Amino acid sequence: MMSNNSLSRNKTVLAVVLAVLAVPFFSCCVCAPMVAIFIPSELAEADRMWMDGRKTEAVEIYSDKVESGIGVSNEIILERLVTYYFEQGDKERAKQYRRIAIENGTELALSPNSLHEAYEREKKAYEAAEKRQIAQEEKEKQEAIQKAQENKQTLAEKNKSDLERANDFWAEGKRGEAVRIYSVEITRRNSEEIPEAFERPIIYYHDLGDWDQAKKFVRVVGQTKLRLKFDSQQIQDFYDRESEAYRLEKEAFAKAEQAKMEQQADLERENARAALKSRLDGFSAKLNDLEVKLVESVSVQRLPVSGEVYEAKITVNNLWHVRPYQIRLQDAQTLWGIWAQIASPANPDSARIEIFDLKGNAVGGSRAFAGSLVWVQEK
Numbered sequence: 001m002m003s004n005n006s007l008s009r010n011k012t013v014l015a016v017v018l019a020v021l022a023v024p025f026f027s028c029c030v031c032a033p034m035v036a037i038f039i040p041s042e043l044a045e046a047d048r049m050w051m052d053g054r055k056t057e058a059v060e061i062y063s064d065k066v067e068s069g070i071g072v073s074n075e076i077i078l079e080r081l082v083t084y085y086f087e088q089g090d091k092e093r094a095k096q097y098r099r100i101a102i103e104n105g106t107e108l109a110l111s112p113n114s115l116h117e118a119y120e121r122e123k124k125a126y127e128a129a130e131k132r133q134i135a136q137e138e139k140e141k142q143e144a145i146q147k148a149q150e151n152k153q154t155l156a157e158k159n160k161s162d163l164e165r166a167n168d169f170w171a172e173g174k175r176g177e178a179v180r181i182y183s184v185e186i187t188r189r190n191s192e193e194i195p196e197a198f199e200r201p202i203i204y205y206h207d208l209g210d211w212d213q214a215k216k217f218v219r220v221v222g223q224t225k226l227r228l229k230f231d232s233q234q235i236q237d238f239y240d241r242e243s244e245a246y247r248l249e250k251e252a253f254a255k256a257e258q259a260k261m262e263q264q265a266d267l268e269r270e271n272a273r274a275a276l277k278s279r280l281d282g283f284s285a286k287l288n289d290l291e292v293k294l295v296e297s298v299s300v301q302r303l304p305v306s307g308e309v310y311e312a313k314i315t316v317n318n319l320w321h322v323r324p325y326q327i328r329l330q331d332a333q334t335l336w337g338i339w340a341q342i343a344s345p346a347n348p349d350s351a352r353i354e355i356f357d358l359k360g361n362a363v364g365g366s367r368a369f370a371g372s373l374v375w376v377q378e379k
Contacts, residue, residue: 043077050080059084066100075101079108086115095122102126163194170200179204191224199228206235218242222250276300279310282342290338294320294331296358300343303352310343311352311366320357328376332364336374348372 046061062081065071071078078101085093094115101108102123110116166181182197191198198221205214221228222243230236280300287295296315303309314335320328332355340351352371355364364376 055080055084066097073104073106075106075108078106079110082108082110082115082119098122099126163189163197166197175200175204186220191221191226195226195228198224198226199230202228202239203230203232203235206238214238215242219246222246272302276302276310279312279343283312283339286338286342292335293317295335307347307350308344309350309352311354312339312343313354313356315356315358316363317358320355320363325376325378328364329374332374332376336366336371340371344371 042061043065046058049055049058049061059081062071062077065074065077066081078097081097082094082101085091085097095118098108098119099122100106101119103126108119110119162181163185166178166185169175169178169181179201182194182201185194185197189197198217201217202214202221205211205217218239219242221239228239230239280298283300284298287298294316296317298315299313301311301313303311312335320331323331332353335355336351336353339353340348343351349370349372352366353364353374354362354366355376357363364374367373367375
C-alpha cells in the first residue's frame with residue numbers, strides 16, 4: 001500500500017510530466033507562460049518537503065541534484081545533506097558532502113559547533129594538501145627545467161672538451177689522435193665554428209703523403225661554405241687544385257643529372273603524345289568502320305588528374321539537333337562505349353567524352369563522377 005506522502009509526490013511528478021508534455025501544444029499562445037508558472041521545480045518541492053519535516057524525501061532529491069553536478073555549489077542543499085546525515089549518525093555520508101562542498105569552494109554554515117568544527121578542520125586540511133600539491137608540482141617542474149639545462153650544458157661542455165683535447169694533442173705533436181677527434185667533430189659542429197677541424201686533417205695527411213685521405217677532406221670542405229687558407233704554399237696549392245677539381249666534378253655531375261631529367265621528361269612527353277595519337281587513331285578508325293554520320297571531328301586529351309583519364313572531345317553536325325532526345329542519348333552512350341574500349345578498356349569509367357555542336361555549344365558528355373554517366377541536352 002502506498003503512503004500518503006509518496007502518493008502526493010507521485011502526483012506532483014505526474015503533474016509536471018503532463019504539463020511539460022502540454023507545453024509544445026500551447027507554445028504559440030499566451031497560455032504557455034501561465035502553464036510554466038504553475039510547474040513546481042524539483043528543488044522547490046524538496047524545499048517544501050524539508051520545511052514540512054519530510055526530510056528523507058527531500059534528501060533523495062537533494063542527493064540526485066548533487067550527484068548530477070547541479071547542486072555542488074548550492075550551500076543550502078549541501079548544508080541540509082550534511083546536517084541530515086549527521087543527525088542520522090551516518091558520519092561517512094556527512095563527511096562525503098562536506099568534502100564536496102570544500103572541493104567546490106562552497107561555504108557552509110553548520111551547527112552544532114562540533115559539526116562546524118569538523119567542517120573547518122577538513123577545509124583547512126584540504127587547503128593545506130592542495131597547497132602542498134601545487135608546491136610539489138611546481139618543484140617537479142623546476143627540477144625538470146633545471147635537469148634539461150644541466151643536460152644541455154653537459155653536452156656543450158663535452159663537445160668543447162673534445163675539441164680542446166684535440167687542439168692539445170695537435171699542439172703536443174700527437175696529430176694522429178687529434179685528427180681522429182676532428183673527424184668526429186666535423187660531423188657534429190657547424191663548420192664555421194671549427195675551421196681548424198677541417199684544415200688540420202688536410203695538413204696531417206698531406207704531410208704523410210696520404211693523398212687519398214687528404215683529397216677526401218678537401219671534398220668534405222667542398223661541401224661547406226669554408227674557404228681555407230694555409231701557411232704552407234705547397235699545401236695551399238694542393239688544396240686549391242683539388243677544390244677546383246671537386247667543384248668541376250660537382251658541376252659536371254649536376255649537368256649530367258639535369259640532362260638526364262630533361263631526357264626523361266622528353267621521353268615521357270613523347271610517350272604521352274604517342275598514347276594520345278594511338279587512341280585518337282583507334283577511335284577515328286572505329287567511327288569510320290561503323291560509318292557514323294553524326295561526328296564532324298574528334299580530338300583527345302589526357303586530363304590533369306590522378307590516374308590515366310583520357311577525354312575525347314567530339315564535334316557533331318547539325319543532324320544531332322533534329323534527332324529526338326532519347327535517340328541522342330543512345331547516340332552519346334554508343335560514342336562513349338566505343339571510346340571506353342579504346343581509351344581505357346580495363347577501367348571504362350576513366351574514359352570521358354564531351355560533345356559539342358558546330359558552334360561550340362556543349363550538348364552532352366560524361367559527368368564528373370564517372371565516364372559512363374552520360375548526359376545530353378533534352379531540348
